[in-house]
Amino acid sequence: MVSRVATVAFEGIEARPVDVQVQVASGTVKLNLVGLPDKAVAESRERIRAALTASGLALPAKRIIINLAPADLPKEGSHYDLPIALGIMAAIGAIPGDALDGYTVLGELALDGSISPVAGVLPAAIGANQRGHGLICPARCGPEAAWAGSEIDVLAPQSLIQLANHFRGSQVLRRPEPAIRVDTSPLPDLRDIRGQESAKRALEIAAAGGHHLLLNGPPGAGKSMLAARLPSILPPLSPAELLDVSMIHSVAGLLTDGALTDRRPFRSPHHSASMAALTGGGIHARPGEISLAHGGVLFLDELPEFSSQALDALRQPIETGLVSVSRANHRATYPARFQLVAAMNPCRCGQAFDPGFTCRRAPNEKCVAAYAGRLSGPLIDRFDLVIDVPAVALGDLFVPPPKEGSAQVLERVVEARARQARRYGALGLEGIRLNAQAPAGVLETVAPLDGESEALLRKAAEHLRLTARSFHRVVKVARTLADLDGTEAVSRPHFAEALSLRSRSLAGL
Numbered sequence: 001m002v003s004r005v006a007t008v009a010f011e012g013i014e015a016r017p018v019d020v021q022v023q024v025a026s027g028t029v030k031l032n033l034v035g036l037p038d039k040a041v042a043e044s045r046e047r048i049r050a051a052l053t054a055s056g057l058a059l060p061a062k063r064i065i066i067n068l069a070p071a072d073l074p075k076e077g078s079h080y081d082l083p084i085a086l087g088i089m090a091a092i093g094a095i096p097g098d099a100l101d102g103y104t105v106l107g108e109l110a111l112d113g114s115i116s117p118v119a120g121v122l123p124a125a126i127g128a129n130q131r132g133h134g135l136i137c138p139a140r141c142g143p144e145a146a147w148a149g150s151e152i153d154v155l156a157p158q159s160l161i162q163l164a165n166h167f168r169g170s171q172v173l174r175r176p177e178p179a180i181r182v183d184t185s186p187l188p189d190l191r192d193i194r195g196q197e198s199a200k201r202a203l204e205i206a207a208a209g210g211h212h213l214l215l216n217g218p219p220g221a222g223k224s225m226l227a228a229r230l231p232s233i234l235p236p237l238s239p240a241e242l243l244d245v246s247m248i249h250s251v252a253g254l255l256t257d258g259a260l261t262d263r264r265p266f267r268s269p270h271h272s273a274s275m276a277a278l279t280g281g282g283i284h285a286r287p288g289e290i291s292l293a294h295g296g297v298l299f300l301d302e303l304p305e306f307s308s309q310a311l312d313a314l315r316q317p318i319e320t321g322l323v324s325v326s327r328a329n330h331r332a333t334y335p336a337r338f339q340l341v342a343a344m345n346p347c348r349c350g351q352a353f354d355p356g357f358t359c360r361r362a363p364n365e366k367c368v369a370a371y372a373g374r375l376s377g378p379l380i381d382r383f384d385l386v387i388d389v390p391a392v393a394l395g396d397l398f399v400p401p402p403k404e405g406s407a408q409v410l411e412r413v414v415e416a417r418a419r420q421a422r423r424y425g426a427l428g429l430e431g432i433r434l435n436a437q438a439p440a441g442v443l444e445t446v447a448p449l450d451g452e453s454e455a456l457l458r459k460a461a462e463h464l465r466l467t468a469r470s471f472h473r474v475v476k477v478a479r480t481l482a483d484l485d486g487t488e489a490v491s492r493p494h495f496a497e498a499l500s501l502r503s504r505s506l507a508g509l
Contacts, residue, residue, distance in 0.1 A: 034065070083107075265296030344375075
């Protein structure tokens with residue numbers, strides 16, 4: 001007799017169907033597991049044996065063959081424990097043979113028969129719902145699976161015994177409810193920053209249009225403080241964005257007790273991070289920091305200290321919003337639509353622009369050029385806003401806190417984003433909600449140039465040596481400035497301010 005249980009294998013955030021086939025036959029007493037299992041799957045033999053024993057069952061003294069089909073698809077992770085165990089239980093008659101029909105199953109078994117949480121339950125539930133299946137998953141992952149839809153049948157048992165009793169009719173498992181994690185900790189507020197009015201203005205523009213921002217200034221100027229306050233002026237995730245972001249975090253195993261949060265991600269990796277840590281990779285092609293920042297902010301402090309290989313690997317995801325991780329036997333594609341915010345010092349010591357300072361290594365200009373030269377020109381070209389953040393004047397530290405904080409700025413950002421969403425929705429551009437995401441082909445429609453604006457841009461393009469990419473980014477920023485002003489027409493002052501937000505100190509890259 002052969003029993004079958006449906007489960008999944010993960011390729012990126014896609015859950016591919018896997019058929020677990022269990023045969024119990026006469027012959028040498030042995031448990032064979034085939035179908036390209038990795039080490040974690042192969043070790044499931046002992047976990048399953050102990051869990052069945054703890055549940056009052058024993059493996060029959062027969063030959064048990066377990067096939068994970070399709071056989072040419074690599075199987076990774078511990079979530080195959082539960083489907084294999086249930087397949088064995090169905091084969092030996094411990095549960096009705098048809099009990100698992102129409103269910104996708106995943107979960108890790110503990111030695112005492114309890115079912116431990118696993119990664120990837122949300123994409124598995126969405127995939128099961130699309131195939132018309134219900135889902136059986138660990139109890140702690142039930143609230144996560146319930147987000148796949150109100151019509152999907154979700155069973156979230158705490159142990160094998162509980163699930164077996166449900167199938168026998170002696171116990172009924174309730175469907176779990178979707179859970180939202182409420183973050184009560186307050187976000188850092190813009191009111192904490194004294195001075196730096198131009199930098200706070202740039203931060204508001206970046207938040208309103210989803211623009212990439214580079215802050216260049218001496219140590220102690222408040223660059224990291226500004227970046228840390230960007231989440232406080234970003235609106236919460238929409239329901240569609242919430243599921244999109246949570247699927248990545250589910251595959252990465254970052255959802256706590258199956259609860260989702262509508263706060264936008266804010267990832268801040270250390271500058272020692274490798275290319276695989278940033279873009280994704282490793283043996284199992286896991287999502288990297290840029291994918292974990294999808295829908296939110298990726299903050300890179302001390303930008304020139306990152307390896308050039310890691311930084312240049314960001315160039316393609318910035319443009320496409322996707323990152324593909326390829327290995328010898330595995331390829332995964334993850335979403336990576338993030339907002340990049342970076343901070344850097346003008347030189348290694350950071351004092352090159354201080355009045356009267358002379359660098360001991362070389363003339364100040366040469367030291368600045370050498371340090372900024374660690375960044376490639378194409379990477380700098382992908383920042384919409386590149387601003388100089390000067391040192392805070394001592395007098396600014398003694399003035400009262402500003403009256404306007406993050407709450408007031410957030411109101412303007414939300415209004416500007418709503419205006420953009422309506423505009424691109426009316427144009428039929430699916431998936432485009434912000435000016436930073438707008439393709440170059442629609443810029444003439446959403447931000448037409450009048451005579452004065454065109455003359456200004458022609459002159460500035462020669463002076464700043466703008467590339468076609470940076471020219472389009474200037475137009476997108478001008479469009480955002482007009483949205484913040486509540487006007488549909490983009491005028492010369494908007495283009496002038498957009499041009500002023502491209503630092504001349506880094507124009508030579």
